[in-house]
Amino acid sequence: MNNQSELKTIGFTPFIYCSDQALFNVRAGVPIVEAxxxxxxxxxxxxxxxxDATYTKDxxxxxxxxxxxxxxxxxxxxxxxxxxxPRPARTATKSE
Structure with missing residues (x-):
């Protein structure tokens, strides 16, 4: 496994949806410590x-x-x- 200081975001995670489509996603390549x-x-x-929302009623x-x-x-x-x-180890399929 890599040194944790070298690990970076993978950018697969979407957030804020509009019409069932992700409007934004996490950017790949950001060091996880910074993320x-x-x-x-x-x-x-x-x-x-x-x-603040609990006190501001207007x-x-x-x-x-x-x-x-x-x-x-x-x-x-x-x-x-x-x-x-960790991801499970990949196994060969019949077509391989």
């Missing part, structure tokens, strides 16, 4: 917006901001998990 650091920052902001903009930030954060973490999760 996880960004995910932590996004979670911090989402938590702050969610907390608008839902804080709740929507938290929603989009958590969608981005989940995609980042899911992409890193795909990199870190």
């Amino acid at each position: 996880l650091s960004q995910a932590s920052d996004l979670l911090f902001l989402a938590k702050a917006f969610a907390e 608008t839902d903009r804080h709740a929507w901001a938290a929603h989009y930030l958590t969608a981005m954060d989940k995609a980042l973490i899911d992409d890193v998990v795909k990199v870190l999760t």
